Amino acid sequence: MSAPNKSYDPVEVEALKPEVVEQARDEAFAAFAAAASLEELKQAKVAHTGDRSPLALANREIGALPPHAKAAAGKLIGQARGAVNQALAKRQTELEAERDARVLVEEAVDVTLPYDRVPRGARHPLTTLAERIEDTFVAMGYEVASGPEVEAEWLNFDALNLHQDHPARSMQDTFFVQAPDGSADSGVVMRTQTSPVQIRTMLDRRPPLYAVSPGRVYRTDELDATHTPVFRQVEAIAVDEGITFADLKGTIEALVEKLIGTGLELRWRPSYFPFTEPSAEIDLQCFVCRGASVGNPDRPCRTCSSEGWIELGGCGVVNPRVLVAAGVDPDRYSGFAFGLGLERILMNRHNVADMRDMVEGDVRFTLPFGMEI
Amino acid sequence: MRVPLSWLREYVDLPAGETGRDVAARLVRAGLEVETVEQLGADLKGPLVVGEVLSIDELSGFKKPIRHCFVNVGTANGTGEPQEIVCGATNFAVGDKVVVVLPGAVLPGPFPIAARQTYGHTSAGMICSARELGMGDDHNGIIVLESHHEPGTDAVELLQLVDEVLDIAVTPDRGYCLSMRGVAREAAAAYGLPLADPALLDVPPANSYGYPVKVADPAGCDRFVARTVTGVEPSARTPIWMQRRLQKAGIRPISLTVDITNYVMLEVGQPLHAYDRNRVDGPIQVRRAEEGEILTTLDGVKRKLSAEDLLICDNSGPIGLAGVMGGATTEILDPVLDPETGLVTGSTEVIVEAAHFDPIAVARTAKRHKLPSEASKRFERGVDPEAARAAAQRAVDLLVLIAGGTAEAGVTDIAAPHPVRTISIAADLPDRVAGTEYGRETVTRRLQEIGCGVVGADTLEVTPPSWRPDLTDPYDLAEEVIRLEGYDNVPARMPTVPPGRGLSEAQRFHRRVGVALAGAGYVEINAYPFLGEAAFDGLGLDKDDRRRRTVKLVNPLNDEEPALRTTLLPGLLGALRRNIGRGNTDLALFETGTVFLPKDELKVAPRLPVDRRPSDTEIAELNAALPHQPRRVAVALAGERLPSGWWGKGSGAVWADAIEAGRTVAAAAGVELTVRQAQYAPWHPGRCAELLVGDVVVGHAGELHPRVIKALHLPERTSVMELDLDLVFEDGRRVSGPAVSAYPVATQDVALIVDSSVPAAEVEAALREGAGELLEAIRLFDVFTGEQAGEGKKSLAYTLRFRAADRTLTADEATAAREAAVALAGSRTGATLRG
């Protein structure tokens, strides 16, 4: 820096001539614009805004000016430096954006790569189907009840109006549990139906009773495409004052609508169960062919075997004898009960062709069902 | 019950155009379970005619006998010339009338017929066997017709080959529908048409000179009708129409007399038995057997009798199991042709038995001797006792008409007095049961339609017909009305259900377990609960292991698996192996389900009465006879738990995964699981954890014993967990929300050296306790053994996170807490700080 020189005219200081300052400024602009990378910009920055840059040096010369000239020179330099810094910042932003864009491109991955690092599990469709049915009933106000799978004969048969010699008792091929002496007279069987839970529910509590009860039941069938010795039923029972067959129909219709959908006809076939009277078998119109396959060999239907109907299960008004055995006054209360086969519903609702798939535990069968059905 | 539509029409004048399917639909709505409607002869096309065999030339030089025949088929072939036919059957002779199918016809199969060259001759058609015509598959020989049929007669009509057969599964309450009479009655009601009742016959009154019968057990046999026909011609053959009806109904024609008894049974539902009178020794007696008596039934089986069996006897002893099967010594002889004389010999004097036996006695005998017969099937379900006389009469009539016999005048009819059963029913009971309004008139009319006598107004006095023993109380009658009025016509309505309580805590927990395990990558299976000793041997259980004490079945599906599971593992491992066998090697499976644990003291469940509620003591007795049936969960893992992939190496399923599954279940229960080193089959003795909630052992987890893995052909390092869900579940649990401090955390690491045998869990517990309440969390981040740790030692490195609820901790405070933690770990477990 030159020493203050009161006698100097500003024009005599070369570095503070406006054209020189402008040139320095323009050179800085050019250098910034020419910087192709943040690294080059950094060098340009040092060259044009650093301590040894022309404008910095010129700034120092201001001190050498006479007081009257300082303000003008300071303004001149200040403006030039401001413009240079602005240009620098602008270029800096530009280059950073360019760099960022480049890095993001470089970091791109193939998001379609398969990733099963944490394997998924699944619940068995019969479990989730049972839960769905439970939920439908719970929403109506029912409770979910359960009972043992190895059950007293009295509960599985006698109390359900199936006395010792009842033909229906041999209809159901029962697994008998060995008595302590090895005989069949243990009075204990593997339950052939979920109906004993009805009795337990009635023995436990007083009406009004509204209960639904899913569970495993057992019959001595060999496993094949349409039979399994271990299968699942869902039983529902309502015992209250004034319960009628009409209530049964309404309830089943509501369930079917929730479970399968609307617009399908139900067929109520009179049938016989010792524990209900009147009794009915419920058939659902085949939702695949809607009956079009009946007597039409050109359009066979696998879902209903071209019968037009799918058996849903059995139902009826609880036989007053059953109420008596369970300690419910049949003059005051009446009830309805029904039982549905879950495997059959699963087969129909989800196009499962072979019963064996449900029992073998092959993960390829179960996984697609996921967590909910 | 198989019901040919053509036969049904004999009793109900069904509309002409009504098909089998139409009739089936009506019957189904009335409650008969029509399983199939068989279309007989649907693909059959004539010409199919009667032919007379004119000549037979036995061809030689072939592997089997071949006949070159000329057959007179009248003008059915258009020329009137004899038809040239080559035939491989030999059971016919010149002059026989046979059934000939001509070229252009189609036999069932479908099997089109054309003239063809064979064995050096032209064969313009076929001489038919019963099987070829779809008449039943038991007969391979040529049908030889009675001689009076004219050549050229249409055999499709003659043999009634085109028909529809309704196959009806008769429910136990509808015994009367095991007859044409019963099904016809239902069809008549369904169509609103009159019924021509085949049991309405003129029957001569009982007298004292019928075949002598003594009924020693009137409770077992409340009706016994016996009729005698003499002069029965053994050579008489069962007419085609009767054979065909029997065949369509599924009964094989045998001989005329037997066929007649079967025919009448199908017609009116009364099982009949025919005895050869010349083989019966003295009066017929009905009594119970003496224990150990022997009877050879007509199926040739020698049967040892029980004192409960109801018998038909003569002076020689038992000659029949009442209502089940006759004996061999008195059965009707099969007609035998003497080739020398051309005479047919066989039974000529026949006693027809039409009796009514106690359904329970018959059911028990049939069950005891494993002898379900057409007769027992009907008696079990209830036979009309009033039909016995008519049925016997019908059989006598047919024996006279067809077999050339003479009815003896004697009529035996022993009847125990039957009280008239009447049922009082409120006229509006059907309305109240159905939830709709029928009105008294409809109720009365419908009850009359099924054969009831009905009198009364608000209360109806109803006398059910003799063929409906199932109608015993007012609800039975209400059901009949509702069924005949049609279930479709009952309105649908929803009951008003009081507000429910939703799922119980336990039910919600069971669902959470499934969701949690599936969320953790496990796939649910449901195995059968059956197993045998082999399963326990495979698991390497000791001979006296408690799990070998099982509930056993009397009649298992498989004799090798007579027991019910006491552990879920065999089923789960079976599923694991099946999946591996099918090419899935990375597996995580789970099952929840019941195991069956016999009680210490085995009891028999009482047979309680059903006419009242059992007492609480009685219910307790029932429950005491049942095994414990706790609910378990089990998992099995094999292969990679976390798969390898483009991201790098995965990790194999290990013992720790199995234990973690236990923690997953415990977390679903909201309880804390503690883990303790244990030794328990079938786990690896060094890699088995006992799982506890509080002080209660709830299950085990870890890696399977290598011997078990080898024995069961499982992948190495297969790991399993099993625990008792009932023990884990805690009702009424409620989580208390923690106070979350906003002050900064102070983290300190500590590395400890302990003996290898010291469980990490103990070290951690000591650190926790020693650190006191400032400790927010502790995490074991490194374990190693080896030189650096020292011989027989291991190094455990923990991160301790400290935080105070009310202030920022100073470094000194955190350090002091850490030192306290280390000190307690040192005194409890011998841990020392690593250098």
Ligand SMILES: [Zn+2]
């Ligand atoms: Zn269909």
